[in-house]
Amino acid sequence: MSSFPQIVAATSESFRAMILKYMPACAYRDFCLWALSEENSEQREFLSLLGITQLANLTSDSLRGLLEQEEWLRIIERAALLNAYFVFEIKSDDLECGIMDITAAEDERKLRSRVIHAFNRLVVRRLRGTNLPIEQAMDLASTRAESISAFGRGRLKEKHRAVARRYLENHAHVTIEDLEYSVLPCLMTNIGAAADVADSLNRSEAATLLRRGLIRRYEAVDLLIESDADMPLSERVDVGADAILIVPTLAYYSSLLAETARPLSGLKGAIESGLLPDLLKNAARLIRLLNDLGPELLTQRDTRATLMDRLPSRDEPGQPASAILLLLRDCSAQMGSALTRIQKDIFCGEFNICVHGLAKMASLSEALTAFHRRVAYFSEAYEHYGMIFSGQLSALSSQLGDDVLSVVVKRFVDFHVKLYSQPYDVPAGDFALQDN
Numbered sequence: 001m002s003s004f005p006q007i008v009a010a011t012s013e014s015f016r017a018m019i020l021k022y023m024p025a026c027a028y029r030d031f032c033l034w035a036l037s038e039e040n041s042e043q044r045e046f047l048s049l050l051g052i053t054q055l056a057n058l059t060s061d062s063l064r065g066l067l068e069q070e071e072w073l074r075i076i077e078r079a080a081l082l083n084a085y086f087v088f089e090i091k092s093d094d095l096e097c098g099i100m101d102i103t104a105a106e107d108e109r110k111l112r113s114r115v116i117h118a119f120n121r122l123v124v125r126r127l128r129g130t131n132l133p134i135e136q137a138m139d140l141a142s143t144r145a146e147s148i149s150a151f152g153r154g155r156l157k158e159k160h161r162a163v164a165r166r167y168l169e170n171h172a173h174v175t176i177e178d179l180e181y182s183v184l185p186c187l188m189t190n191i192g193a194a195a196d197v198a199d200s201l202n203r204s205e206a207a208t209l210l211r212r213g214l215i216r217r218y219e220a221v222d223l224l225i226e227s228d229a230d231m232p233l234s235e236r237v238d239v240g241a242d243a244i245l246i247v248p249t250l251a252y253y254s255s256l257l258a259e260t261a262r263p264l265s266g267l268k269g270a271i272e273s274g275l276l277p278d279l280l281k282n283a284a285r286l287i288r289l290l291n292d293l294g295p296e297l298l299t300q301r302d303t304r305a306t307l308m309d310r311l312p313s314r315d316e317p318g319q320p321a322s323a324i325l326l327l328l329r330d331c332s333a334q335m336g337s338a339l340t341r342i343q344k345d346i347f348c349g350e351f352n353i354c355v356h357g358l359a360k361m362a363s364l365s366e367a368l369t370a371f372h373r374r375v376a377y378f379s380e381a382y383e384h385y386g387m388i389f390s391g392q393l394s395a396l397s398s399q400l401g402d403d404v405l406s407v408v409v410k411r412f413v414d415f416h417v418k419l420y421s422q423p424y425d426v427p428a429g430d431f432a433l434q435d436n
Contacts, residue, residue: 010080022192028182088190101349213248229357241284294341322359344424
Protein backbone atom coordinates (compact mmCIF):
# COMPACT_ATOMS: atom_id res chain seq x y z
CA MET A 1 0.00 0.00 0.00
CA SER A 2 1.28 3.50 -0.88
CA SER A 3 2.06 5.65 2.14
CA PHE A 4 0.94 8.82 0.34
CA PRO A 5 -2.86 8.56 0.92
CA GLN A 6 -2.22 7.58 4.53
CA ILE A 7 -0.03 10.57 5.28
CA VAL A 8 -2.44 12.96 3.52
CA ALA A 9 -5.32 11.70 5.68
CA ALA A 10 -3.25 11.72 8.87
CA THR A 11 -1.86 15.22 8.22
CA SER A 12 -5.35 16.56 7.47
CA GLU A 13 -6.64 15.12 10.73
CA SER A 14 -3.67 16.49 12.70
CA PHE A 15 -4.18 19.93 11.14
CA ARG A 16 -7.86 19.79 12.06
CA ALA A 17 -6.99 18.81 15.64
CA MET A 18 -4.61 21.76 15.96
CA ILE A 19 -7.31 24.15 14.77
CA LEU A 20 -9.77 22.78 17.33
CA LYS A 21 -7.15 22.91 20.08
CA TYR A 22 -5.52 26.29 19.50
CA MET A 23 -7.37 28.51 17.03
CA PRO A 24 -9.77 30.96 18.70
CA ALA A 25 -13.37 31.06 17.52
CA CYS A 26 -13.47 33.06 14.30
CA ALA A 27 -14.76 32.92 10.73
CA TYR A 28 -11.49 31.49 9.43
CA ARG A 29 -11.64 28.62 11.93
CA ASP A 30 -15.12 27.66 10.74
CA PHE A 31 -14.03 28.00 7.11
CA CYS A 32 -11.05 25.66 7.59
CA LEU A 33 -13.16 23.02 9.32
CA TRP A 34 -15.68 23.19 6.47
CA ALA A 35 -12.98 23.10 3.79
CA LEU A 36 -11.42 19.99 5.34
CA SER A 37 -14.76 18.19 5.47
CA GLU A 38 -16.68 16.22 2.87
CA GLU A 39 -19.03 19.20 2.53
CA ASN A 40 -16.35 20.88 0.44
CA SER A 41 -16.46 19.47 -3.09
CA GLU A 42 -12.99 20.99 -3.69
CA GLN A 43 -11.39 19.40 -0.64
CA ARG A 44 -8.38 18.17 -2.60
CA GLU A 45 -7.74 21.67 -3.96
CA PHE A 46 -7.81 23.06 -0.41
CA LEU A 47 -5.33 20.45 0.83
CA SER A 48 -2.97 21.51 -1.94
CA LEU A 49 -3.43 25.20 -1.13
CA LEU A 50 -2.46 24.51 2.48
CA GLY A 51 0.59 22.52 1.40
CA ILE A 52 -0.70 19.25 2.88
CA THR A 53 -0.50 17.41 -0.44
CA GLN A 54 3.06 18.57 -1.05
CA LEU A 55 4.19 17.77 2.50
CA ALA A 56 2.72 14.28 2.22
CA ASN A 57 4.59 13.81 -1.05
CA LEU A 58 7.88 14.87 0.50
CA THR A 59 7.32 12.58 3.49
CA SER A 60 6.45 9.52 1.44
CA ASP A 61 9.24 10.15 -1.10
CA SER A 62 11.85 10.60 1.64
CA LEU A 63 10.90 7.30 3.26
CA ARG A 64 10.07 5.29 0.14
CA GLY A 65 11.49 1.77 0.22
CA LEU A 66 13.13 2.21 3.63
CA LEU A 67 10.45 1.00 6.04
CA GLU A 68 8.35 -2.09 6.40
CA GLN A 69 4.62 -1.50 6.64
CA GLU A 70 4.56 -2.08 10.40
CA GLU A 71 7.46 0.35 10.86
CA TRP A 72 5.64 2.99 8.82
CA LEU A 73 2.46 2.56 10.87
CA ARG A 74 4.45 3.26 14.06
CA ILE A 75 5.43 6.74 12.92
CA ILE A 76 2.62 7.96 10.65
CA GLU A 77 0.73 9.95 13.29
CA ARG A 78 3.88 11.67 14.53
CA ALA A 79 5.01 12.43 10.99
CA ALA A 80 1.57 13.94 10.41
CA LEU A 81 1.96 16.11 13.53
CA LEU A 82 5.13 17.65 12.11
CA ASN A 83 3.48 18.18 8.71
CA ALA A 84 0.49 19.93 10.29
CA TYR A 85 2.86 22.28 12.10
CA PHE A 86 4.55 23.00 8.76
CA VAL A 87 1.19 24.09 7.30
CA PHE A 88 1.09 26.95 9.79
CA GLU A 89 4.78 27.67 9.23
CA ILE A 90 4.09 28.13 5.52
CA LYS A 91 1.58 30.82 6.43
CA SER A 92 3.88 32.58 8.89
CA ASP A 93 6.75 32.45 6.37
CA ASP A 94 4.58 34.43 3.95
CA LEU A 95 4.83 37.36 6.35
CA GLU A 96 8.43 37.83 5.23
CA CYS A 97 7.38 38.56 1.64
CA GLY A 98 8.16 42.19 0.87
CA ILE A 99 10.02 42.87 4.07
CA MET A 100 13.30 43.37 2.21
CA ASP A 101 11.77 45.21 -0.76
CA ILE A 102 13.19 48.75 -0.60
CA THR A 103 10.63 49.88 -3.17
CA ALA A 104 7.67 48.78 -1.02
CA ALA A 105 5.79 51.15 1.27
CA GLU A 106 7.74 51.66 4.49
CA ASP A 107 4.60 51.32 6.64
CA GLU A 108 3.90 47.88 5.16
CA ARG A 109 7.46 46.69 5.75
CA LYS A 110 7.42 47.98 9.33
CA LEU A 111 4.06 46.31 9.97
CA ARG A 112 5.30 42.93 8.76
CA SER A 113 8.49 43.32 10.75
CA ARG A 114 6.54 44.07 13.95
CA VAL A 115 4.32 41.04 13.44
CA ILE A 116 7.28 38.74 12.73
CA HIS A 117 9.23 39.92 15.77
CA ALA A 118 6.22 39.62 18.09
CA PHE A 119 5.43 36.15 16.76
CA ASN A 120 9.02 34.89 17.03
CA ARG A 121 9.34 36.25 20.55
CA LEU A 122 6.17 34.45 21.65
CA VAL A 123 7.11 31.13 20.03
CA VAL A 124 10.50 31.18 21.75
CA ARG A 125 8.87 31.89 25.11
CA ARG A 126 6.44 29.02 24.57
CA LEU A 127 9.24 26.65 23.59
CA ARG A 128 11.11 27.65 26.73
CA GLY A 129 8.11 26.66 28.84
CA THR A 130 6.03 29.83 29.23
CA ASN A 131 2.36 29.51 28.34
CA LEU A 132 0.40 32.77 28.51
CA PRO A 133 -2.42 32.49 25.95
CA ILE A 134 -4.09 35.80 26.89
CA GLU A 135 -0.80 37.66 26.61
CA GLN A 136 -0.16 35.98 23.27
CA ALA A 137 -3.40 37.30 21.86
CA MET A 138 -2.85 40.82 23.20
CA ASP A 139 0.78 41.03 22.02
CA LEU A 140 0.01 39.82 18.50
CA ALA A 141 -3.17 41.89 18.23
CA SER A 142 -1.21 45.05 19.05
CA THR A 143 0.82 44.55 15.86
CA ARG A 144 -2.26 45.05 13.63
CA ALA A 145 -1.65 41.62 12.06
CA GLU A 146 -5.32 41.52 11.05
CA SER A 147 -4.54 43.83 8.12
CA ILE A 148 -2.33 41.20 6.43
CA SER A 149 -3.73 38.59 4.03
CA ALA A 150 -3.47 34.95 5.09
CA PHE A 151 -4.19 33.68 1.58
CA GLY A 152 -0.60 33.74 0.34
CA ARG A 153 0.41 35.51 -2.86
CA GLY A 154 -0.10 35.40 -6.62
CA ARG A 155 -1.87 32.36 -8.00
CA LEU A 156 -2.22 30.81 -4.55
CA LYS A 157 -4.12 33.84 -3.29
CA GLU A 158 -6.60 33.67 -6.17
CA LYS A 159 -7.14 29.94 -5.69
CA HIS A 160 -7.66 30.44 -1.96
CA ARG A 161 -10.23 33.14 -2.67
CA ALA A 162 -12.05 30.81 -5.05
CA VAL A 163 -12.49 28.19 -2.30
CA ALA A 164 -13.54 30.94 0.11
CA ARG A 165 -16.22 32.18 -2.31
CA ARG A 166 -17.71 28.68 -2.45
CA TYR A 167 -17.95 28.73 1.34
CA LEU A 168 -19.64 32.15 1.27
CA GLU A 169 -22.43 30.79 -0.96
CA ASN A 170 -23.96 29.13 2.10
CA HIS A 171 -22.61 31.49 4.78
CA ALA A 172 -24.01 34.89 3.89
CA HIS A 173 -23.13 36.42 7.26
CA VAL A 174 -19.40 36.05 6.51
CA THR A 175 -17.40 38.28 4.17
CA ILE A 176 -14.37 37.41 2.07
CA GLU A 177 -12.38 39.86 4.20
CA ASP A 178 -13.30 37.92 7.36
CA LEU A 179 -11.62 34.86 5.86
CA GLU A 180 -8.65 36.41 4.08
CA TYR A 181 -7.36 38.72 6.79
CA SER A 182 -6.91 36.02 9.39
CA VAL A 183 -3.18 35.99 10.06
CA LEU A 184 -3.68 36.52 13.80
CA PRO A 185 -5.55 33.23 14.56
CA CYS A 186 -3.11 31.35 12.29
CA LEU A 187 -0.11 32.69 14.21
CA MET A 188 -1.69 31.85 17.54
CA THR A 189 -2.28 28.29 16.35
CA ASN A 190 1.28 28.11 15.02
CA ILE A 191 2.63 28.86 18.49
CA GLY A 192 0.72 25.95 19.98
CA ALA A 193 1.67 23.65 17.11
CA ALA A 194 5.40 24.38 17.58
CA ALA A 195 5.10 23.51 21.26
CA ASP A 196 3.25 20.28 20.48
CA VAL A 197 6.01 19.18 18.11
CA ALA A 198 8.73 19.92 20.67
CA ASP A 199 6.80 18.30 23.53
CA SER A 200 6.14 15.15 21.49
CA LEU A 201 9.83 14.17 21.80
CA ASN A 202 10.29 15.03 25.47
CA ARG A 203 11.43 11.47 26.27
CA SER A 204 13.56 11.09 23.16
CA GLU A 205 17.34 11.16 22.91
CA ALA A 206 16.79 13.83 20.26
CA ALA A 207 14.58 16.04 22.48
CA THR A 208 17.19 18.71 23.17
CA LEU A 209 18.39 18.75 19.56
CA LEU A 210 14.83 19.31 18.37
CA ARG A 211 13.83 21.99 20.88
CA ARG A 212 17.12 23.87 20.53
CA GLY A 213 16.76 23.78 16.74
CA LEU A 214 13.25 25.20 16.91
CA ILE A 215 14.28 28.02 19.26
CA ARG A 216 17.25 28.91 17.09
CA ARG A 217 15.02 28.99 14.03
CA TYR A 218 12.86 31.82 15.40
CA GLU A 219 15.75 33.71 16.96
CA ALA A 220 17.75 33.47 13.73
CA VAL A 221 14.93 34.94 11.62
CA ASP A 222 14.99 38.03 13.85
CA LEU A 223 18.78 38.25 13.58
CA LEU A 224 18.68 38.12 9.79
CA ILE A 225 15.96 40.75 9.49
CA GLU A 226 17.90 43.14 11.71
CA SER A 227 21.34 42.32 10.26
CA ASP A 228 23.33 44.74 8.17
CA ALA A 229 25.65 44.31 5.21
CA ASP A 230 28.67 43.90 7.49
CA MET A 231 27.61 40.55 8.95
CA PRO A 232 30.54 38.14 8.28
CA LEU A 233 29.79 35.75 5.43
CA SER A 234 30.44 32.67 7.57
CA GLU A 235 27.92 33.99 10.08
CA ARG A 236 25.40 34.61 7.29
CA VAL A 237 25.61 30.95 6.36
CA ASP A 238 25.29 29.73 9.95
CA VAL A 239 22.48 32.06 11.00
CA GLY A 240 20.76 31.49 7.65
CA ALA A 241 20.95 27.74 8.23
CA ASP A 242 19.42 28.16 11.69
CA ALA A 243 16.60 30.29 10.26
CA ILE A 244 15.16 27.41 8.23
CA LEU A 245 13.60 24.33 9.77
CA ILE A 246 16.08 21.75 8.50
CA VAL A 247 17.84 20.88 11.77
CA PRO A 248 14.65 20.45 13.85
CA THR A 249 12.94 18.56 11.01
CA LEU A 250 15.78 16.07 10.64
CA ALA A 251 16.20 15.80 14.42
CA TYR A 252 12.52 14.88 14.61
CA TYR A 253 12.93 12.23 11.92
CA SER A 254 16.03 10.92 13.68
CA SER A 255 13.83 10.05 16.62
CA LEU A 256 11.02 8.65 14.48
CA LEU A 257 13.33 6.42 12.45
CA ALA A 258 15.96 5.38 14.99
CA GLU A 259 13.79 5.17 18.12
CA THR A 260 10.18 4.51 17.05
CA ALA A 261 10.18 2.78 13.68
CA ARG A 262 13.44 0.86 14.02
CA PRO A 263 15.16 1.30 17.40
CA LEU A 264 18.91 1.71 16.87
CA SER A 265 21.17 1.66 19.92
CA GLY A 266 23.76 3.92 18.36
CA LEU A 267 21.55 7.02 18.21
CA LYS A 268 22.47 8.27 21.68
CA GLY A 269 26.17 8.02 20.92
CA ALA A 270 25.74 9.76 17.56
CA ILE A 271 24.09 12.68 19.33
CA GLU A 272 26.45 12.89 22.30
CA SER A 273 29.57 12.70 20.12
CA GLY A 274 28.30 15.61 18.04
CA LEU A 275 28.19 13.54 14.85
CA LEU A 276 24.44 13.83 14.28
CA PRO A 277 24.11 17.52 15.31
CA ASP A 278 27.03 18.45 13.05
CA LEU A 279 25.60 16.44 10.15
CA LEU A 280 22.22 18.11 10.46
CA LYS A 281 23.79 21.58 10.68
CA ASN A 282 25.77 20.90 7.50
CA ALA A 283 22.60 19.70 5.76
CA ALA A 284 20.99 22.98 6.78
CA ARG A 285 23.97 24.98 5.50
CA LEU A 286 23.82 23.24 2.14
CA ILE A 287 20.06 23.76 1.82
CA ARG A 288 20.31 27.43 2.83
CA LEU A 289 22.95 28.03 0.16
CA LEU A 290 20.83 26.18 -2.39
CA ASN A 291 17.77 28.17 -1.37
CA ASP A 292 19.47 31.54 -1.82
CA LEU A 293 21.83 30.97 -4.76
CA GLY A 294 20.59 27.84 -6.53
CA PRO A 295 22.64 24.77 -7.49
CA GLU A 296 23.89 26.01 -10.87
CA LEU A 297 25.41 29.22 -9.55
CA LEU A 298 26.98 27.33 -6.64
CA THR A 299 28.50 24.50 -8.66
CA GLN A 300 29.17 25.78 -12.19
CA ARG A 301 32.25 27.96 -12.58
CA ASP A 302 31.24 28.90 -16.15
CA THR A 303 27.86 30.16 -14.94
CA ARG A 304 29.53 32.36 -12.35
CA ALA A 305 31.94 33.71 -14.95
CA THR A 306 29.08 34.50 -17.32
CA LEU A 307 27.22 36.36 -14.60
CA MET A 308 30.24 38.45 -13.65
CA ASP A 309 30.88 39.29 -17.31
CA ARG A 310 27.32 40.57 -17.68
CA LEU A 311 27.50 42.79 -14.61
CA PRO A 312 29.33 46.12 -14.98
CA SER A 313 32.76 46.27 -13.36
CA ARG A 314 32.39 49.85 -12.13
CA ASP A 315 29.87 52.58 -11.34
CA GLU A 316 27.75 53.93 -14.12
CA PRO A 317 27.04 57.68 -13.94
CA GLY A 318 24.10 58.52 -11.73
CA GLN A 319 23.45 54.95 -10.65
CA PRO A 320 22.92 54.34 -6.90
CA ALA A 321 23.85 51.08 -5.15
CA SER A 322 20.23 49.95 -5.39
CA ALA A 323 20.69 49.69 -9.16
CA ILE A 324 22.36 46.33 -8.54
CA LEU A 325 18.90 44.83 -8.00
CA LEU A 326 17.80 45.90 -11.47
CA LEU A 327 21.07 44.63 -12.94
CA LEU A 328 20.54 41.23 -11.31
CA ARG A 329 16.97 41.11 -12.58
CA ASP A 330 18.20 41.78 -16.10
CA CYS A 331 20.84 39.05 -15.78
CA SER A 332 18.20 36.65 -14.48
CA ALA A 333 16.08 37.25 -17.55
CA GLN A 334 19.08 36.50 -19.78
CA MET A 335 20.40 33.47 -17.88
CA GLY A 336 17.17 31.58 -17.21
CA SER A 337 16.96 29.28 -14.19
CA ALA A 338 20.64 29.79 -13.26
CA LEU A 339 19.69 32.85 -11.17
CA THR A 340 16.13 31.88 -10.33
CA ARG A 341 16.65 31.88 -6.56
CA ILE A 342 18.13 35.37 -6.52
CA GLN A 343 15.43 36.51 -8.92
CA LYS A 344 12.72 35.13 -6.62
CA ASP A 345 13.99 36.86 -3.50
CA ILE A 346 14.42 40.20 -5.26
CA PHE A 347 10.95 39.95 -6.81
CA CYS A 348 9.27 38.85 -3.55
CA GLY A 349 11.31 41.14 -1.30
CA GLU A 350 12.62 38.27 0.83
CA PHE A 351 15.91 37.91 2.68
CA ASN A 352 18.76 36.46 0.62
CA ILE A 353 22.22 35.92 2.12
CA CYS A 354 23.86 36.92 -1.16
CA VAL A 355 21.85 40.08 -1.85
CA HIS A 356 20.87 41.49 1.55
CA GLY A 357 22.33 44.92 2.25
CA LEU A 358 23.77 45.54 -1.21
CA ALA A 359 21.19 48.18 -2.14
CA LYS A 360 22.11 50.31 0.90
CA MET A 361 25.85 50.45 0.25
CA ALA A 362 27.62 53.72 -0.51
CA SER A 363 27.95 53.13 -4.24
CA LEU A 364 27.10 50.74 -7.04
CA SER A 365 30.79 49.87 -7.32
CA GLU A 366 30.89 48.82 -3.66
CA ALA A 367 27.72 46.75 -4.10
CA LEU A 368 29.10 44.99 -7.18
CA THR A 369 32.38 44.19 -5.43
CA ALA A 370 30.52 42.80 -2.41
CA PHE A 371 28.26 40.68 -4.63
CA HIS A 372 31.24 39.19 -6.50
CA ARG A 373 32.94 38.37 -3.21
CA ARG A 374 29.82 36.76 -1.75
CA VAL A 375 29.21 34.54 -4.78
CA ALA A 376 32.82 33.34 -4.69
CA TYR A 377 32.71 32.70 -0.94
CA PHE A 378 29.36 30.91 -0.90
CA SER A 379 30.26 28.65 -3.82
CA GLU A 380 33.46 27.61 -2.03
CA ALA A 381 31.51 27.10 1.19
CA TYR A 382 29.01 24.87 -0.61
CA GLU A 383 31.80 22.65 -1.92
CA HIS A 384 33.50 22.58 1.50
CA TYR A 385 30.38 21.66 3.47
CA GLY A 386 29.37 19.14 0.81
CA MET A 387 32.60 17.21 1.22
CA ILE A 388 32.24 17.15 5.01
CA PHE A 389 28.57 16.17 4.67
CA SER A 390 29.40 13.12 2.55
CA GLY A 391 31.89 11.84 5.11
CA GLN A 392 29.47 12.40 7.96
CA LEU A 393 26.76 10.38 6.21
CA SER A 394 29.08 7.38 6.00
CA ALA A 395 30.15 7.82 9.61
CA LEU A 396 26.53 7.93 10.79
CA SER A 397 25.66 4.73 8.94
CA SER A 398 28.61 3.01 10.62
CA GLN A 399 27.71 4.38 14.04
CA LEU A 400 24.08 3.23 13.79
CA GLY A 401 24.77 -0.01 11.95
CA ASP A 402 22.00 1.00 9.56
CA ASP A 403 21.83 3.53 6.75
CA VAL A 404 18.13 4.44 7.06
CA LEU A 405 18.78 7.83 8.68
CA SER A 406 21.69 8.72 6.39
CA VAL A 407 19.57 7.94 3.34
CA VAL A 408 16.73 10.18 4.54
CA VAL A 409 19.08 13.08 5.30
CA LYS A 410 20.72 12.71 1.88
CA ARG A 411 17.34 12.53 0.14
CA PHE A 412 16.28 15.69 1.92
CA VAL A 413 19.24 17.61 0.54
CA ASP A 414 18.82 16.08 -2.91
CA PHE A 415 15.16 17.12 -2.94
CA HIS A 416 16.20 20.75 -2.56
CA VAL A 417 18.88 20.45 -5.23
CA LYS A 418 16.20 19.30 -7.68
CA LEU A 419 13.62 21.85 -6.51
CA TYR A 420 15.93 24.84 -6.70
CA SER A 421 17.26 23.87 -10.12
CA GLN A 422 13.93 24.86 -11.64
CA PRO A 423 12.42 28.34 -12.25
CA TYR A 424 10.81 29.49 -9.02
CA ASP A 425 7.50 30.43 -10.64
CA VAL A 426 6.58 26.99 -12.00
CA PRO A 427 5.31 24.00 -9.98
CA ALA A 428 8.56 22.04 -10.39
CA GLY A 429 10.48 24.90 -8.75
CA ASP A 430 8.04 26.09 -6.08
CA PHE A 431 7.05 23.73 -3.29
CA ALA A 432 3.83 25.63 -2.65
CA LEU A 433 2.66 25.18 -6.26
CA GLN A 434 3.32 21.45 -6.49
CA ASP A 435 0.58 18.85 -6.39
CA ASN A 436 0.46 15.07 -6.50
